[in-house]
Amino acid sequence: xxxxxxxxxxxxxxxxxxxxxxxxxxxxxxxxxxxxxxxxxxxxxxxxxxxxxxxxxxxxxxxxxxxxxxxxxxxxxxxxxxxxxxxxxxxxxxxxxxxxxxxxxxxxxxxxxxxxxxxxxxxxxxxxxxxxxxxxxxxxxxxxxxxxxxxxxxxxxxxxxxxxxxxxxxxxxxxxxxxxxxxxxxxxxxxxxxxxxxxxxxxxxxxxxxxxxxxxxxxxxxxxxxxxxxxxxxxxxxxxxxxxxxxxxxxxxxxxxxxxxxxxxxxxxxxxxxxxxxxxxxxxxxxxxxxxxxxxxxxxxxxxxxxxxxxxxxxxxxxxxxxxxxxxxxxxxxxxxxxxxxxxxxxxxxxxxxxxxxxxxxxxxxxxxxxxxxxxxxxxxxxxxxxxxxxxxxxxxxxxxxxxxxxxxxxxxxxxxxxxxxxxxxxxxxxxxx
Numbered sequence: 283x284x285x286x287x288x289x290x291x292x293x294x295x296x297x298x299x300x301x302x303x304x305x306x307x308x309x310x311x312x313x314x315x316x317x318x319x320x321x322x323x324x325x326x327x328x329x330x331x332x333x334x335x336x337x338x339x340x341x342x343x344x345x346x347x348x349x350x351x352x353x354x355x356x357x358x359x360x361x362x363x364x365x366x367x368x369x370x371x372x373x374x375x376x377x378x379x380x381x382x383x384x385x386x387x388x389x390x391x392x393x394x395x396x397x398x399x400x401x402x403x404x405x406x407x408x409x410x411x412x413x414x415x416x417x418x419x420x421x422x423x424x425x426x427x428x429x430x431x432x433x434x435x436x437x438x439x440x441x442x443x444x445x446x447x448x449x450x451x452x453x454x455x456x457x458x459x460x461x462x463x464x465x466x467x468x469x470x471x472x473x474x475x476x477x478x479x480x481x482x483x484x485x486x487x488x489x490x491x492x493x494x495x496x497x498x499x500x501x502x503x504x505x506x507x508x509x510x511x512x513x514x515x516x517x518x519x520x521x522x523x524x525x526x527x528x529x530x531x532x533x534x535x536x537x538x539x540x541x542x543x544x545x546x547x548x549x550x551x552x553x554x555x556x557x558x559x560x561x562x563x564x565x566x567x568x569x570x571x572x573x574x575x576x577x578x579x580x581x582x583x584x585x586x587x588x589x590x591x592x593x594x595x596x597x598x599x600x601x602x603x604x605x606x607x608x609x610x611x612x613x614x615x616x617x618x619x620x621x622x623x624x625x626x627x628x629x630x631x632x633x634x635x636x637x638x639x640x641x642x643x644x645x646x647x648x649x650x651x652x653x654x655x656x657x658x659x660x661x662x663x664x665x666x667x668x669x670x671x672x673x674x675x676x677x678x679x680x681x682x683x684x685x686x687x688x689x690x691x692x693x694x695x696x697x698x699x700x701x702x703x704x705x706x707x708x709x710x711x712x713x714x715x716x
Contacts, residue, residue: 291434298438302445304662308683309450311668316677324375329366332405334456336360340383341390342397344534351383351390352541363401384549385458387531387538389490392461408456415464416449416620422467423624426474426597429631439627447657447687448619457617462491466498466621470600473516473591482519486527494621497607501583501599508587555613558691572610578699579606601625602698609695616687625694626654632701639704646700650693653686660685 321328339360340351349356360381361368369376396404420443424431431439443449452460469484485502489495499520506513531538549555559568582602589595605625608618629636629650636643660683668676 291432291438294438295434295441298441298445301658301662302441304658304665305445305447305450305683307665307668308661309454311673312664312676313680315673316680319674319677325373326375326377327365327367327369329362329364330401330405331364332401332408332456333458334405334408335364335401336381336383337385337389337458338393338396338401338404339363340385341393344387344390345394345397350535350541351387352538352545357382378552378554380548380552382545382548384542384545385490386492386527386542387535388527389458390534391527391530392487392490405456409453412453412456412460413444415460416443416453419464419467420623420627422471423627426467426470426600427624427627427631428594428597429627439630443623445658446619446623446654447661447683448616448622451615452617452620455617458491459494459617459620462488462494463620463623466495466604467624470597474597476591478513478516479519482516482521483523485516486520486523489524493611493613494607494618497579497603497610498600501603504583504587505589505596550612553613555615557610557612558614558688559609560612561614561688562692575606575609575695575699578703579603582699582702597624598628598702601628602702605691605695605698608691614688616684619687619691622691622694625698629694629697629701636697636701639701643697643700643704646693646697650690650697653690653693656686657683 318328320326340356343349343356343359344351357380358368360383364381365377369378369380396408417440420440421436424436424439444453449460451457465484465488469481469488472478472484473481485495485499489499502516502520506517510517528539535541557568557572559571562568563571579602582599586595586599589599601624604621608621611618629647633647636647664676664679664682
């Protein structure tokens with residue numbers, strides 16, 4: 283009998299924890315010190331740097347003082363807290379991101395309970411809320427995907443999730459994408475357990491980042507219409523909640539929708555946000571591949587529209603839709619990749635089936651695994667080197683763990699689509715009416 287130390291799950295846990303620890307050590311000993319040093323060198327301002335702050339300040343000013351959160355005055359006040367001072371376009375090294383209030387107005391209702399507290403308190407609490415959301419969402423996806431993984435495997439998956447570069451960045455920046463990912467996970471878990479009213483309510487709240495929700499809402503609309511008599515409660519709950527949110531927002535700030543769309547256009551201008559394919563290839567090749575992925579997804583949605591909510595095929599489709607969203611969404615920010623977590627779980631769960639299917643699958647799976655694994659290899663190496671080399675030397679390589687982040691959504695979406703079109707889901711026969 284082999285000693286317990288050679289037990290495979292134990293080694294998997296040790297490797298997963300090492301990867302997560304390497305990522306967070308790299309962040310605290312390499313990435314953040316590099317940013318501080320660069321800021322000091324170029325007189326670049328550093329404030330609280332919390333992506334929650336623009337939304338929190340906008341909510342506070344609207345709900346307590348009736349001020350328009352989309353106004354230039356609020357934007358300058360946001361910059362004063364986020365960066366430490368308003369940014370100056372005449373300074374070549376000042377940030378370009380103006381940190382405007384670029385969210386639908388009803389996000390203020392989610393943040394309303396926090397506006398009476400000092401932001402420093404909210405900032406600390408929000409980090410732990412996001413951390414718990416990330417853990418809960420991962421465990422919920424395991425249930426949704428009907429993967430009865432062992433305790434040791436769950437620990438490995440949780441460690442790798444918290445050490446994933448997208449989750450790390452979302453936690454450090456306190457990005458609302460993690461809130462959206464958590465709401466989606468809870469909503470789908472409720473839908474799978476036949477609680478569509480609660481699911482529709484949470485899905486409506488998740489539209490605070492509409493670009494991340496548009497394809498999921500489209501898929502669920504197609505799915506609902508395919509069996510309206512049994513599934514109408516999801517649509518009614520979602521639409522009623524959206525109507526209440528929009529109406530309440532209009533009451534607090536009349537004509538807020540044109541202001542919101544203007545803020546979205548301004549965000550695109552000052553951040554230069556583009557999709558991952560635009561970043562990698564540029565137009566028109568990126569458009570052709572995005573159109574191909576979109577058409578492939580639409581066909582899949584139509585073919586699987588009759589799947590019951592508690593089926594493996596339905597869970598797979600949710601994961602596929604979210605992965606394709608990150609591939610198509612007009613921003614390549616790593617923190618949005620928190621929505622890739624269910625697709626990661628699907629690919630790990632189905633790894634043997636994918637590997638045995640074809641050489642192309644093996645090549646694509648290996649390539650995607652290398653893209654994902656690179657972040658942990660590079661960050662762990664830099665974390666270790668930070669203890670033996672001068673900080674300035676290690677910080678010169680600060681960007682190395684991010685080399686593959688743009689390519690990861692491409693590999694995941696391609697592998698998920700390839701796996702889908704090589705798999706035939708069997709739709710259960712519908713019972714005949716009595």
